[in-house]
Amino acid sequence: MKNLKARGVNVASISYDSREVLRAFADTYKLEYPLLSDVGSKVIRAFGIFNTNVSEDNQMLYGIPFPGDYLIAPNGTVRDKVFLPDYQYRPTVSELMLRNFADDSGATAVEVVTSALTARISLSTDRCFPGQELGVALKFSLRPGWHVYGQPLPDNYQHVDVVFDGEIVGRQSFEFPPARPMMLKALGETMPVYDGEFRALGKLGIKWSPPPEVKFLGDSLGKRIEPGPYKLIGTLRFQACSDEVCEPPQAIRFELPLTLEADAPPAASKAD
Amino acid sequence: MDTKHNAAVINDMIRRYVAGAADIKPQDWTEFVAAQNDGYRTGPEIGEKVPDFTLTDQHGKNRALAELMGPNGLLLVFVRSAHW
Numbered sequence: 001m002k003n004l005k006a007r008g009v010n011v012a013s014i015s016y017d018s019r020e021v022l023r024a025f026a027d028t029y030k031l032e033y034p035l036l037s038d039v040g041s042k043v044i045r046a047f048g049i050f051n052t053n054v055s056e057d058n059q060m061l062y063g064i065p066f067p068g069d070y071l072i073a074p075n076g077t078v079r080d081k082v083f084l085p086d087y088q089y090r091p092t093v094s095e096l097m098l099r100n101f102a103d104d105s106g107a108t109a110v111e112v113v114t115s116a117l118t119a120r121i122s123l124s125t126d127r128c129f130p131g132q133e134l135g136v137a138l139k140f141s142l143r144p145g146w147h148v149y150g151q152p153l154p155d156n157y158q159h160v161d162v163v164f165d166g167e168i169v170g171r172q173s174f175e176f177p178p179a180r181p182m183m184l185k186a187l188g189e190t191m192p193v194y195d196g197e198f199r200a201l202g203k204l205g206i207k208w209s210p211p212p213e214v215k216f217l218g219d220s221l222g223k224r225i226e227p228g229p230y231k232l233i234g235t236l237r238f239q240a241c242s243d244e245v246c247e248p249p250q251a252i253r254f255e256l257p258l259t260l261e262a263d264a265p266p267a268a269s270k271a272d
Numbered sequence: 273m274d275t276k277h278n279a280a281v282i283n284d285m286i287r288r289y290v291a292g293a294a295d296i297k298p299q300d301w302t303e304f305v306a307a308q309n310d311g312y313r314t315g316p317e318i319g320e321k322v323p324d325f326t327l328t329d330q331h332g333k334n335r336a337l338a339e340l341m342g343p344n345g346l347l348l349v350f351v352r353s354a355h356w
Contacts, residue, residue, distance in 0.1 A: 004342075007344055010341060010342035014327065014351070015352065022330040025330075034330070034340060035330045043323070047316065049313055049350060053308055054282055054308070058279070061308075065351075065352065066309070066313055068315075069347060070350075072341070072345055074344065076322060076337065078322060217298055221301065
């Protein structure tokens with residue numbers, strides 16, 4: 001939330017709840033942003049995200065939207081949006097901020113330093129709920145004369161790559177910028193390379209943890225993940241070469257701290 | 273997209289959940305979630321103007337989109353409910 005304020009981005013939520021329900025909710029969870037009451041779901045319908053699968057006689061669910069976030073620019077247009085149909089992954093605001101404002105000030109970071117490069121790997125936040133998707137920022141700085149490889153590559157070379165693993169890691173994806181073709185005289189081949197400074201962004205989903213209310217389902221929806229401090233382990237793989245020589249491919253392990261919070265109601269968890 | 277079927281699946285699950293959830297199997301739950309998400313839509317596309325609106329906030333104050341907007345934008349979060 002502090003990130004957003006510092007960036008001049010306001011926050012508001014919308015739901016079909018009455019003002020009284022929202023007031024009680026905001027008071028309980030000490031929420032300071034506007035919670036907007038869309039009784040009758042008029043605005044939800046206007047946005048085109050009214051969930052038509054629920055029938056009117058369903059008192060609990062009728063009127064709900066397909067849940068998601070819009071980052072709206074001052075001119076009233078959509079700058080970005082995050083909608084995740086998979087109930088097991090919810091976005092974090094920090095990932096949206098990282099993607100839109102290159103804001104890694106909320107980050108925990110680790111640096112990997114070798115003779116050929118420095119790689120800074122940071123998470124968009126150091127705390128989240130199981131099931132949330134974090135942003136990952138990679139910042140590389142190659143020493144003069146050195147390069148690493150992008151894709152596609154012949155088999156015996158290692159392209160630059162970051163992979164997280166461990167029990168709480170769900171799906172992950174990274175977007176690297178296009179590598180530039182470089183004619184490597186020593187090899188007599190043109191290969192896709194990165195040199196100098198470059199960045200990449202990624203998303204990392206933390207496995208969803210079934211809340212206590214559905215413990216009747218046992219482990220079938222996944223193992224319960226207890227709140228508390230965790231260490232996210234990852235591997236940075238690359239092969240660094242200069243004009244004359246290639247180092248052997250490297251696989252360097254690193255870790256980043258991440259605190260998993262205890263379950264909270266959906267609206268409060270969006271406040272991250 | 274068979275909304276009648278989806279509605280029935282959704283209603284049935286809520287009924288069973290409220291009744292104590294004793295007989296709910298994992299595949300039932302997965303079907304319930306799928307029924308809710310069928311025909312999933314995400315609204316205005318990037319670059320499109322969002323509908324203008326004015327809604328009451330938790331304090332009873334009328335808030336218009338223009339007034340909610342920050343200097344660099346507004347993060348508008350659509351949630352399913354505040355009380356469940």
